[in-house]
Amino acid sequence: ETGVTQSPTHLIKTRGQQVTLRCSSQSGHNTVSWYQQALGQGPQFIFQYYREEENGRGNFPPRFSGLQFPNYSSELNVNALELDDSALYLCASSYTGLVKGETQYFGPGTRLLVL
Amino acid sequence: QQPVQSPQAVILREGEDAVINCSSSKALYSVHWYRQKHGEAPVFLMILLKGGEQKGHDKISASFNEKKQQSSLYLTASQLSYSGTYFCGTGRHSGYALNFGKGTSLLVTP
Numbered sequence: 001e002t003g004v005t006q007s008p009t010h011l012i013k014t015r016g017q018q019v020t021l022r023c024s025s026q027s028g029h030n031t032v033s034w035y036q037q038a039l040g041q042g043p044q045f046i047f048q049y050y051r052e053e054e055n056g057r058g059n060f061p062p063r064f065s066g067l068q069f070p071n072y073s074s075e076l077n078v079n080a081l082e083l084d085d086s087a088l089y090l091c092a093s094s095y096t097g098l099v100k101g102e103t104q105y106f107g108p109g110t111r112l113l114v115l
Numbered sequence: 116q117q118p119v120q121s122p123q124a125v126i127l128r129e130g131e132d133a134v135i136n137c138s139s140s141k142a143l144y145s146v147h148w149y150r151q152k153h154g155e156a157p158v159f160l161m162i163l164l165k166g167g168e169q170k171g172h173d174k175i176s177a178s179f180n181e182k183k184q185q186s187s188l189y190l191t192a193s194q195l196s197y198s199g200t201y202f203c204g205t206g207r208h209s210g211y212a213l214n215f216g217k218g219t220s221l222l223v224t225p
Contacts, residue, residue, distance in 0.1 A: 004156075033212070042117070042202050042215030043157070056212050090156065103147065104204075104213060106156040 004093050004107035012113045013081050021076040021110045023091030031055070031096060032074040033104055034066060037088040049074055050096070078112075086114045116141055118205045120216035127223045132191045135219045137203030139184040145206035146179050146186040147213060152199040160188075160201075193223045 005024045013019050025032050031050045035043035045058035049068035063079040072093075078085055088111050092104035118139045125133055137146060145164050149157035161172055163179035163186060174191045190197055200220050204213035 035215075040217075042217050043204075043213075045212040045214065048211060058212060102211070103159055103162050105159060106149075108156045 004091055004105055006089075006091050006107040006110050008110060009108065010111045010113075012115065014115050015081055015083060017081050017114075018077065018079045019081060019112060021078075021089050021091075021112070022073065023076070023093075023107055024073045025091075025093035026105050029093035029095050029105075030072045031094045031102075032068060032072065033092045033094070034074070034076045035090040035092065035106075036060070036085075037090055037109070039087070043090055046076070081114045083114050086112060088112075116207075116214050118203055118214060118216040120201075120203060120219050122219060123217070124220040125222070127193045127197075127221065129195060129223055129225055130192055131223075132189070133193060133221060135188040135190075135201050135203075135221070137186045137188070137205070137216055139205050139214075141184065141205075141207060143179075143181065143184050143205050143207065146177070147204040147206065148177055148186075148188050149202045149204065150197075150199045151202060151218070157202060190221070193221075195223050195225065197221060198223045 033048040034046040037043045047057040048055045052068045065077045068074045088109045090109045091107045094102045094104045121136045147162045148160040151157040177188045179186045200218040202218045204215045
């Protein structure tokens with residue numbers, strides 16, 4: 001059984017640019033959630049995808065968007081990058097996304113630095 | 116909606132016990148505990164779903180008081196490997212997202 005994988009591991013961008021982060025869910029899981037973790041803070045929920053549709057969204061602006069593919073992998077896209085977007089971006093997968101309190105398993109994250 | 120964790124940081128000697136608390140002002144459906152080591156992903160420890168439920172895993176256990184919207188994580192006879200930042204993530208009745216606290220930094224020394 002493979003765990004959650006993310007790419008790239010690190011990324012440096014400049015303000016105003018766009019970035020795409022990728023996530024492959026754990027084997028057997030069809031739901032992916034994305035979180036932003038600023039330094040010294042807990043993860044903050046961005047959104048969740050279940051069967052290629054957004055299944056919930058946190059308090060993030062529309063320039064944060066996502067996709068989920070038929071193989072349940074997912075992308076997080078951020079447009080018009082701002083300095084405050086510098087953070088660790090975590091992807092978490094879960095089995096169905098439809099069961100409250102379902103366990104979410106995190107990937108290693110992508111560390112984004114915006115200059 | 117962010118749960119409040121206490122203490123913010125704790126230093127233990129190997130073999131000592133610790134308690135980490137997590138409280139919310141909103142009604143909770145579930146509490147999820149994770150441990151994160153520096154530069155690594157959060158690792159799932161346990162999930163609690165029912166009021167008054169307790170769970171245990173080796174020497175780590177947790178309780179969830181649904182009426183008080185509080186959960187506590189108990190680490191007994193701490194080991195060096197317990198060092199890291201512990202996060203509680205809370206789930207609400209209204210959705211599937213987890214809201215995480217700011218974390219409790221735990222350092223176990225020899």
